[in-house]
Amino acid sequence: MPNIKFRASRRTLTSHAGLSIIGQCFEIAGVDSIDSRFPTTLGMRTSDVIKSYLGLLCLGMSDYDAVENFRRDKPFQQLLTLQKVPSAATLRQRLEKLAANDLQARTATWSTTLLSLIEAPITAETTHVCLDIDTFVMDNSNSKKEGVSRTYQKVDGYTPIAAYLGNEGWCLGLELRPGKQHTMKESNAFLERVLPRAQCLTKQPILLREDSGFDSQAHLALLEQQRQVFADEGRRLDYVVKWNPRGSATADRDTWLAVAADYWEELRPGKRQALWTQAVSIHDDNKTEYVVQRVMRLVERTADRDGQLLLEPDYELEGWWTSLDEAPEAVIKRYQAHATHEQFHSEIKTDLDLERLPSGKFATNDLILHLAQLAYNILRLMGQLGMTGELSPVRHPAKRRRLRTVLQELVHRAALVIHKARQIILDFGQDIGRMTVLKTLRSRLRYPRGTPC
Template sequence: MPNVKFHASRRTLTSHAGLSIIGQCIEIAGVDSIDGRFPTTLGMRNSDVLKSYLGLLCLGMSDYDAIENFRSDKPFKQLLTLQKVPSTATLRQRLEKLAANDLQARIAAWSTTLLSLAEVPITAEKGHVCLDIDTFVMDNSNSSKEGVSRTYQKVDGYTPIAAYLGNEGWCLGLELRPGKQHTMKESNAFLERVMPRARGLTEQPILLREDSGFDSKAHLALIEQHCQAFADDGRQLDYIVKWNPRDSAKADQDTWRAVAADYWEELRPGKRQALWVQSVSITVDQVEHVVKRVMRLVERTADRDGQLLLEPEYELEGWWTSLDEAPEAVIQRYKAHATHEQFHSEIKTDLDLERLPSGKFATNDLILHLAQLAYNILRLMGQLGMTGELSPVRHPAKRRRIRTVLQELVHRAALVIHRARQIILDFGQDIGRMAVLNTLRARLRYPRESPC
């Protein structure tokens, strides 16, 4: 065993050198602008409270008590440009107070401002930038938090709704919902808030993708209205929404088999499918919309091992769409919608938000909006600093998981040196990470005004 000794010196060290980039992104987003609307009270700026909690989230922590470890951490205060670091009690009380002032829309605007001013890369897939909207479950079992109730996954918790843009997965909306709330409830209002953000970030054609929980006439009519508004501006918006076959449709198998009679094709012995396109008329508020629906009926008379079934099994699926493509192409485009499940996972695990810290619904909703900004900051660091030639050695990928960004760029040790009114981070022999962070800092340096 080596002879290890411990020694303390007067040098200032930090294990979170990536906070230098996080602080810069928070400045770009314009978080300091909140002090103009809510002046300093009791010696603590509201912007310091929000930036402190954003710093915690960007370090993968969400618990209020975690702030105590940074109250005497000088680099944490300096790199996030804080006047003071709040205590646990102050952080909790001030977030609850701010949540009562409906700051959610303002925080969402900060996130959009960051993505816009940083000119983030937004990658299209097959000619369309995908906008994926879906709900997911946050398990908060064995708690008495406000809004916790039975979810569709048979656990007690919340079912927030989120929207992600592009192959990179930029988060354009993240809002808390009670666990028992149906997917479709208030989703039209959510779409109305998200669509202008997507429209302002890219000029490319947009493809909206949603699962069967969003299958309603009113929602389809609203999407058709947005498609028309895009067309009036010389732009393109398409959509794919999974069809939800109600009980009556499932029961009427004879009718579906009769329609599919001319479209059967054998996939393997004992399995065949039929693909066709229908035009369906829906009327909402006395306005008629003709919507295309891609249908697929699968018949199985034997399993994959060749074992014959006693009776044929039928599987009926459908997709509402505005795409003028073959049914196979529409189905393949929808399959890629499942990628957003990874983004849900990163919010719940990498940002440590599976179990929300507050007992009050409004405060937890505010925290999720702050998590949207923290998520985009870390995603930005990953896309600009970990996918190019300067990236630390990793396997090739379109994007890096937030946990990887935390490990490679945020949790990096450095010696903090103060010289000539400058803060210098000395990385020792870790030249690779220093080059990445230095490139990020130069890439994000813009002259800017307060966005709000």
């Protein structure tokens, strides 16, 4: 075993060199402008409180007490341009006060400002840029936090709603909801907040994708109205929403079988399917009528995949509301790609350490999720600009990198901090690869090229 000795010196070291990029993103997003809206006489700027907690989230930490490790960490303060780093108690108290003053409405614009100024890459899937909206469960069992209740996954927690744009998964909306709240409740208002952000970030046609929890006549009517608004502006909006049969699949089986009689095709011995499109009339709250297309698929199984015959035929009926003028197979394939957003939910819950929210107050936890939206987009931006293509460290090729990978490869990097000629120099030693990536990112972010939303 080698003879290992431990020694301390006066040199300043940091294990989070990636904060240099994160602090730059805070500046571009306009986080400092919050001081004019929420001034304070308590000796610490509001922006210092917000940026300190955002810094924790960008390091994969969400607990208030984690900030205590950075109170004497000079690089943390300097790289994020903080005057002071708050204590855990101050952080908790100030976030609760800001949540009560509805800071959430202000934070929602930071992400769109950052993404628009940087001209973040937004990749379309075939002809449309996809906008995925869905709810997910955050398990906060065995807690007495405000708003925690029984969720659709049979655990106690929250069911926040989120919206992701493009194949990169930029988060355009992340709002907290009580666990028992139905998916459709307040979703129309959420959609009306998110669509202008998506419209600002891309000029390409937008395809909205949602699951069966959003199947309601009022919601479909709103989508048709929004399509007309887009059309009046020379834009295009389409949607694919999973149909919720609500018991009609079993009750009207004979009717569905009669309709499918002309569309059957055999997929394998013992399995066949029928695909067709039908027009359905719906009405909004004002009794206005809309005609919406619905793609239907009926699958009949008389034998399983191993050839074992079933006692009775097994039927599976599915449907998708859509405005796309495409073949049923193409519509179904577009919707199947909607499942990718589940990974984005997972990254928020695990990589940002937000499965169990830190506060006992609902409004504060809602504010924390709004801040997490910006932290998520910053890490995603670092991954897309610095970890794909030729600059990427040695890893398998990918269209995007998980937030945990960005944290490991770019954020949690050790460096020697040198102060010289009014500059801060980060010395990476022989780690030339990561230094090149971070240097290129800083140069890329120095002069924003786009226009703010």
